Amino acid sequence: MPDITITIGGEAGQGVQTIGEVLSRILIRNGFYVFSIQDYHSRIRGGHNSVQVRFSDQPIQAIGTDTDLLVCLNHETQEIHQTALKKDGIMIGTISSPPSPSLPSSMVSIHFNEMAKELGNRIFANIIAVGALIEILGIDEKIAELYLEEIFQKKGKDIIRLNKEALALGQKEIRKHQISRKFLDKRNGSQNHGKLFIVGGNEALGLGAILAGCTFYSAYPMTPSTGVMNFISSRSKKYGIIVEQAEDEIAAINMAIGASYTGAKAMTATSGGGFCLMVEGLGLAAMTETPIVILDGMRPGPSTGLPTRTSQGDLEFVLSASHDEFPRFVFAPRDPQDAIDTMIRAFNLSDHFQVPVIILSDQYLADSNWTFSQIKVNEKPQNTQTVIGDQNYQRYVLAESGISPRALPGMSEALVVADSDEHDEIGHLTEDLELRVQMHQKRMKKIEKMREKTRPPVYKAGKTATIVGWGSTYGVLYEAREKLVNLGVDVGLLHFNDIYPLSKDILTFIKSVPQPVVIEGNYQGQLARLLERETKIPFSLRINRYDGRPFFVNELMNQIQEVLS
Amino acid sequence: MSSFRNQLEIAWCPGCGNFNLLTALSEALVELGLKPSQVVLVSGIGQAAKAPHYIQANVFNGLHGRSIPVAFGIQSVNPELTVIAESGDGCMYGEGGNHLIHAIRRNPNITVIVHDNQVYGLTKGQASPTSEAGFVSKTQPLGTVSESFHPLALAVSQNASFVARGFAGDKEELKSIFKQAIQWKGFSLVDVLQPCVTFNRINTFGWYKSRVYSLPEDYDPEDQVGAFKISLEWGDKIPTGIIYRHTKPIFSDLVFEKLGRKEFLNPTRNYQSIFEDEKHGFE
Numbered sequence: 001m002p003d004i005t006i007t008i009g010g011e012a013g014q015g016v017q018t019i020g021e022v023l024s025r026i027l028i029r030n031g032f033y034v035f036s037i038q039d040y041h042s043r044i045r046g047g048h049n050s051v052q053v054r055f056s057d058q059p060i061q062a063i064g065t066d067t068d069l070l071v072c073l074n075h076e077t078q079e080i081h082q083t084a085l086k087k088d089g090i091m092i093g094t095i096s097s098p099p100s101p102s103l104p105s106s107m108v109s110i111h112f113n114e115m116a117k118e119l120g121n122r123i124f125a126n127i128i129a130v131g132a133l134i135e136i137l138g139i140d141e142k143i144a145e146l147y148l149e150e151i152f153q154k155k156g157k158d159i160i161r162l163n164k165e166a167l168a169l170g171q172k173e174i175r176k177h178q179i180s181r182k183f184l185d186k187r188n189g190s191q192n193h194g195k196l197f198i199v200g201g202n203e204a205l206g207l208g209a210i211l212a213g214c215t216f217y218s219a220y221p222m223t224p225s226t227g228v229m230n231f232i233s234s235r236s237k238k239y240g241i242i243v244e245q246a247e248d249e250i251a252a253i254n255m256a257i258g259a260s261y262t263g264a265k266a267m268t269a270t271s272g273g274g275f276c277l278m279v280e281g282l283g284l285a286a287m288t289e290t291p292i293v294i295l296d297g298m299r300p301g302p303s304t305g306l307p308t309r310t311s312q313g314d315l316e317f318v319l320s321a322s323h324d325e326f327p328r329f330v331f332a333p334r335d336p337q338d339a340i341d342t343m344i345r346a347f348n349l350s351d352h353f354q355v356p357v358i359i360l361s362d363q364y365l366a367d368s369n370w371t372f373s374q375i376k377v378n379e380k381p382q383n384t385q386t387v388i389g390d391q392n393y394q395r396y397v398l399a400e401s402g403i404s405p406r407a408l409p410g411m412s413e414a415l416v417v418a419d420s421d422e423h424d425e426i427g428h429l430t431e432d433l434e435l436r437v438q439m440h441q442k443r444m445k446k447i448e449k450m451r452e453k454t455r456p457p458v459y460k461a462g463k464t465a466t467i468v469g470w471g472s473t474y475g476v477l478y479e480a481r482e483k484l485v486n487l488g489v490d491v492g493l494l495h496f497n498d499i500y501p502l503s504k505d506i507l508t509f510i511k512s513v514p515q516p517v518v519i520e521g522n523y524q525g526q527l528a529r530l531l532e533r534e535t536k537i538p539f540s541l542r543i544n545r546y547d548g549r550p551f552f553v554n555e556l557m558n559q560i561q562e563v564l565s
Numbered sequence: 566m567s568s569f570r571n572q573l574e575i576a577w578c579p580g581c582g583n584f585n586l587l588t589a590l591s592e593a594l595v596e597l598g599l600k601p602s603q604v605v606l607v608s609g610i611g612q613a614a615k616a617p618h619y620i621q622a623n624v625f626n627g628l629h630g631r632s633i634p635v636a637f638g639i640q641s642v643n644p645e646l647t648v649i650a651e652s653g654d655g656c657m658y659g660e661g662g663n664h665l666i667h668a669i670r671r672n673p674n675i676t677v678i679v680h681d682n683q684v685y686g687l688t689k690g691q692a693s694p695t696s697e698a699g700f701v702s703k704t705q706p707l708g709t710v711s712e713s714f715h716p717l718a719l720a721v722s723q724n725a726s727f728v729a730r731g732f733a734g735d736k737e738e739l740k741s742i743f744k745q746a747i748q749w750k751g752f753s754l755v756d757v758l759q760p761c762v763t764f765n766r767i768n769t770f771g772w773y774k775s776r777v778y779s780l781p782e783d784y785d786p787e788d789q790v791g792a793f794k795i796s797l798e799w800g801d802k803i804p805t806g807i808i809y810r811h812t813k814p815i816f817s818d819l820v821f822e823k824l825g826r827k828e829f830l831n832p833t834r835n836y837q838s839i840f841e842d843e844k845h846g847f848e
Contacts, residue, residue: 028848197847207843211836215829216642218634239834240826242641247667251634254627258607258638261625262646263830266638284628375847377840383831408830409605409623409639410646417624420610428573428618429626 003056004183005064006133009081010073012049015126019071020051022130022151024369026144027055028196031189033371035060035475036198037364037550039308048080057189061335061370061475065554068183069136071129073112088181092132092174106180108132110173116166124166131170138184141171197372201365201472202227204336205295208343209267210239212381214293216259216266218244218252223307224366225269225297249274253281253294260290261418263384263408265347269295272314273304275321282356283322288418289354289396289404289443293346298362298521300548309548310363312471312521318358319500319530327353327447330500332360332471334458335370338497344379349453351384353446354403360499362521364550365472389414394425398438402446447501454498456506462492465515465564468539470496470527476551477519484557491517491560496527507535517541517563519551569594569601571621577612582733582759582770586680589736590651591620593743604647607636609661611687613653613680613759630660633668636675637816642829644674644817647747654681658694658714665716668752669725673816676746676753679716682761683768690764697767716756717796721789721809726751728796728809732777733759734770738805745807751815758803773803780806787811 006023010016017038024034032055039050054064066086072078072093085091090106110132112125127148134144148163206228209217219229233243242259246252249270256266270278275296285292298314300306318330329349333339339361346357389407393414397404404425407414417427422439424430458474460481469477474495481493494513510516510531518528518539523546528539543559545551569591577583594604606617610629617624623646627635636650650657657665657679668677684702685691691704694714701708720728727749731739739757746753758777760770784806785791792809814822821827 195848197844199847203847207840210843211834211840213832213834213836215832216638218638237824239839240824240829240832242820242824242829244637244641244671246634247663250631251664251667254631254634255638255641257627258625258635259642259829260638261635262605262639262643264642266642280628281631284631288625288627375844377836381834381836410603410643413602415601415621415623417618417626419618419624419626420628421626427624429615 001057001185003054003060003064004068004137005052005054005066006069006071007050007052007067007081007084008071008073008129009048009050009077014049014073016049016051016073018126019129020053022126022147023053023133024198026130026134026139026147027053028198028371029143029147030139031196032057033059033189033196034198035062035368035370037063037368039367048076050077050081059371059373060479062479062553063368063476063550065552069133071133073129090136090179090181092136093129108174108177108179115169115173119162119166119169124162127163127166128170128173131167132174133170135171135174136179136183138182141167194373197375198369199336199372199375200227200369201336201339201361201367203231204339205333205343205359205361206231208340209293209347210235210241211340211377212344212347213265214267214347215240216242216256216264217268218246218255218259218266219269220246220249220252220274222271222274224299224363225271225295225361227366228269228295249277250281253278253292254284256292257281257285257288257290260292261288261409261416263386263411265351265384267293267295269297271297271299272301272317275314275318279321283324283326284420285356286322286326286328286443287420290418291350291354293343293350293357293359295359295361297366298360300546306548308363310521310550311546311548312362312473312526313523313546314360315470315499315522315526316529318360326443327355327450328500329355329357329450330360331357331498332496333365334472334474334495334497335365337370337372337375339365340375340377341379342497344377344381348379348382349450351382352403353450354406355446355450360471362472370475388412395427396423396425396439396442398425398442401449402442404442451501451503454501454503454506456503456509457497458493458495459513460493463490463514465517466492466494466513467560468494468516468518468527469520470499473519473521473551476553476556479553480556480560483553484560489561489564499527499530502534511535511537515541515564517543517560519543519556521545521551569621571619573619575619576615578763580762581612582682582761583613583616583680585733585736586739586757586759587616587619589739590616590678590743593740593747594620594622596740597744597747599647603645604649605639607632607639607648607650609652609656611653611656611685613651614656616651616680630656631664632656633661633664633675633677637668637671637673640673640675641817641820644827648675649678649747650675651678652680653686654679654683654695655685655693658716662694666719666723669720669723671816672726672752672813674750674752676749676755678743679754679756680759681716681756682759682765683713684761684765686761686764700767702764715797715799716754717808718793720754721792721796724789724811725754725809726811726813727753727807728792729753729755729807730805731755731757732773732805733757734774735777735805738779742807749810751813758805776801776803777805778802780804780808
């Protein structure tokens, strides 16, 4: 089947997210792969709430471009979204203006709220809308009913009955109309698999931190990272995690550093603007060699920028943030499965090397849901690597590996002295410049061992060219490449999740890929510039987007072909 | 009895008020029967922030203004530790003022000691948040315009758990205040009048000596309104001693109450079973 894209739009509080969520769950239970995202459309204008649900019987991992089915919960939705409706698309809900010749023939005016009142409460409007949608799509209502029973189980039989009635009411309403297009040939996606799992980026990042053993999370709320905090908070009692909302991002990172110095696995999360405030703390973690995991959910800037949009504009910033030099890891997960594994690796590596690890997420990853036929934990969380010291313990002993054994305060006779000043082996501040050189070398030389831990990029060979990307664009690039190959354009794919430091093997390998086209959500081509610096060869073919939207498969395919022509 | 002083060379000016403060604190730690490994001293930046280096204990000498959040993080994950944040007026009231306010709200079991000399020492003599209006320095040659900050009035008004003022010229009283503050379960603020012999020619030892007086025995430190009045007293007469104290639940006890556990250092989590459990939520 071709994939189908549904857009639901309305005012905040009208249940846009709920309809998207319920529909997605019903679809995966019918065996369809779903990709959903909040608040985006390729042609959206202005402030408005919407959810896009794209589904197929084949795995998909990207946002759709044009809409097959538009659900309008208010008048504004029609105005904003109708231009993105396909020629044979269908629009339902609050429709005010008459169809123009260029608009779809199928328009069904339904007043969900009015219908909900018949059931005694406006709250049923969302399920009525879901009923209408499954009827149009041709989805099995039995599975929808089972799902409603499951989610309203705790609310009692009456609530379940009323919701089932709401579902049937939505279906019945659609049956009164002639629908011009048949969507599904068969009601179920694929019969050959077991359960499907739908996972959001922020949930996966939060789950990864929990699995990694995080017990201290301090942060100041900032879109799009707040979802991670909410996920972890909701499980703080279950797993024993201190979650503290700090007075600002400066406090957030310093609290986490204090907790980590004491032996807890600690993290903080923010967006680029909050990371600006954290930078001094990043240097503190580096100088005191205190492990810390910092999540930056990117959004367009500078300054407040576009708070609810997406970006890949912080790469160069996090690579060089803070004054002077120190080793750090920079990882950018490609999807929720990778986010789970990346968080565990981040905690393990931060602890092992006693360095900061920065995770680059973005609004697109944070607020999107991916469907998987299988989700796994591919990494093993490690215990904190510490030693029991004695009275002669020295925190910053000049170890050959650069990694000085870490004792924890209060756990033995050892005194743990940490200093943001340059320090001696005990940890006391020093002005001895020869010692400074030794200490700086001790810290810096970790980077060579860190390179060995970097995972290679995902690579799929192509003869004519190679599209190159990083982080959350993986799904879009993957799909664009598949489609181009099917059209006879033999392009390869090179996609980075571990961005820094890159191993020598990887850097040598990159030099051999045919005609790289670097695709990034920023103006300057920040990965391209990093690769140029590290490989000494030019990466001049680039596609950049910085309008706050994610990449879309169809648009990107055209851009790639333009760049290559 | 273990000593809390080490052999490190001290980088303060001769006659500095910090010396008495250092001695009072190390003696207080000894007299409280604490072991160096149980104590963590956290500091920021400035002359006062060097103090932890001269004490035999665990030390985290962090960033300017940021000792309180670090101390909070330490105490949260290991409530067994005695955690003291120690820094100057510029660090605690200027750069880190916001953290002070919110630490009062959180009420972690930490002691905050402020070496308040009403001037910046490390950067050579600029006005600090507690300098009197009109204070003249190389950087403020026309005199400061801003009024001075009243840390104790702030702390009392916000119902801080323990608020005190000491004077570096009265080591015995200072030691007694430190002991009470460290033993106090909750957030304790001790502002210590500590003359800077190099850069503050106004608030000298003599200036303070003629003004400070110990709060009388019949003073009631549990009366917030009375304490607020006393906290505003400044000028010809400056009170020292325990200005306000008020018992309330501490952060780590509230965490224990809410989360049902105190152990945050080596959690026993079976990640595979957690994952299998959480996986159902994604179906």
